[in-house]
């Protein structure tokens with residue numbers, strides 16, 4: 086088999102600038118006294134904006150230093166792209182600083198098959214797609230329309246290249262790591278950093294080495310490797326860490342198999358996952374029309390760029406012998422509850438669950454490679470020859486138009502349909518809750534999927550649906566039995582004739598012998614299109630889902646109404662938030678997701694699950710200035726809105742680790758939208774603290790945590806010393822003068838983490854305002 090590509094791509098914008106990266110790495114090596122580096126370090130440090138600034142401190146880097154990085158590419162999915170683009174637009178640039186792509190995949194429903202689902206979903210989300218498409222045209226962004234495929238599969242097929250650093254506004258962005266790069270999932274505000282050419286900040290992750298020996302065989306697949314590892318590491322085990330695989334067990338796996346492993350590194354909380362460059366990666370680049378990228382990568386590898394140095398030290402090493410792995414099933418409701426297939430039947434029995442499967446789902450961004458699909462097609466052919474069909478609904482989501490078309494050409498689709506499969510649109514569909522099933526409403530039931538996440542309600546909106554994660558082959562084999570206790574490695578199925586039938590372990594083909602076919606070429610955007618500045622970005626004036634962002638005004642200067650110079654105007658305390666307050670508490674998800682592109686509408690959820698420390702109630706704030714038509718107690722967003730209507734800027738007093746959880750920029754945009762100018766915390770989660778700075782909210786830390794309890798709702802707070810800090814006075818400290826509601830006045834000291842650049846953002850009203858001001 087030659088795997089000759091049936092097409093060639095223009096590789097000019099997708100080949101990493103290896104010469105420049107290797108040169109920067111040489112500078113880095115000098116700064117680090119030539120100590121051996123892991124692959125993850127090489128990729129990260131060669132993308133440093135200014136190596137001297139980030140690395141010359143002399144202290145420990147991994148797990149401690151903050152790196153200012155220049156990613157090479159950004160990819161965004163249709164849900165998260167909305168706010169990212171709205172923010173990007175408010176920076177006033179005419180084009181993105183790095184190549185960027187948009188992928189319409191999350192908003193596509195799965196009801197009765199690809200053609201009708203696509204048509205219906207496009208109609209119901211038309212205004213969002215029109216907005217994304219017009220913004221893409223205006224700013225020179227590659228736009229992948231609905232039906233073209235799932236973001237991570239398209240990135241792997243078209244954009245990923247060994248040794249590069251890229252960002253994506255989706256948590257499974259690390260999937261691209263299958264090609265030996267660092268691909269990191271971020272919030273929209275971080276993506277906007279890269280799109281505007283602002284250095285993107287990351288706390289240098291620790292690096293965990295996963296040493297792979299042996300070889301997968303029989304029924305064990307790369308999915309089983311990561312399911313097994315998720316059981317070992319748990320959902321928090323990868324937090325703040327990069328998983329770097331090495332050893333002889335890497336090269337024996339296909340590139341797409343490695344992508345599955347990297348994809349689900351997100352399930353253990355890892356920053357991302359990566360692998361040294363392999364022969365199979367080269368073959369995949371060639372088969373997907375990117376021979377020039379493969380050629381350049383070969384050269385970079387020969388200079389030692391695409392693998393770890395001999396003697397590189399990891400923060401932890403985990404040993405896995407692939408020869409000993411057996412298929413694994415994880416769940417329900419959490420991806421780290423791993424049960425080996427041989428024990429799964431008894432696990433189901435012990436739990437007292439019904440021994441019934443209600444549906445099998447394969448595909449998604451995690452497992453829809455040609456190898457996965459040819460493996461399951463082989464099972465389907467074995468079953469068909471024996472006269473079997475699947476016993477439960479069996480749905481397949483191809484990851485891209487290229488996969489769909491190649492499956493169809495090579496008889497894979499017909500083999501699946503012959504045994505009862507329904508092929509859905511090339512989109513996320515059932516993986517992201519867009520599965521509108523008619524059965525099992527409100528009933529406890531079990532499904533088996535080859536997806537990556539299995540939180541409650543994730544697939545069909547039914548909290549009682551137990552979602553078990555497995556490899557596509559295990560999902561498929563079990564769909565023929567309809568029973569959770571069926572072990573295709575050891576058990577037989579009884580045919581109508583009474584005979585016993587056993588599956589043989591299926592072999593897949595990692596790449597198509599005749600090369601991939603691209604399918605409908607209308608789905609493919611031109612590479613790095615020129616911006617069409619005359620394009621008008623489409624937002625309906627009565628839209629409930631999209632709204633242009635009005636730039637936030639500065640707290641200082643003419644028109645601000647602030648007479649205190651470079652000190653903040655007097656701020657009223659909205660509330661004192663008690664305890665844990667994550668970005669989910671600040672900006673809830675669920676039904677609010679449809680308003681991601683509409684700041685006014687989504688702001689109605691501000692802090693609705695936060696606890697008020699004065700009284701202990703959830704979503705209650707006090708308005709001590711209420712008039713006769715208003716109540717004193719109201720919801721938090723309602724009181725915030727009253728402050729905004731009165732032109733009263735405000736502040737929040739919050740507890741420890743405020744804003745932990747995610748990079749969701751809405752959690753910073755929303756308070757700012759209602760007039761919040763400062764948040765004083767016992768401590769902040771770093772990413773959220775940076776997001777607040779980007780939106781023009783001043784984060785201050787109590788120097789003495791006990792001061793938290795001394796400030797309450799309705800108190801007035803004034804900054805003292807902020808002007809000195811802004812004017813660059815050395816050792817300037819900011820104090821707060823508090824005037825309580827009963828007239829007591831006192832001062833408290835604070836700390837801050839504002840850099841010089843961040844002070845400029847703050848003075849301009851937001852980072853994007855600052856970028857815009859630099860343009861004019």
Ligand code: F3S
Pocket residue numbers: 190191235236237255257449450451512513516517537
């Ligand atoms: Fe889509 Fe599910 Fe992947 S939502 S991006 S298919 S994790």
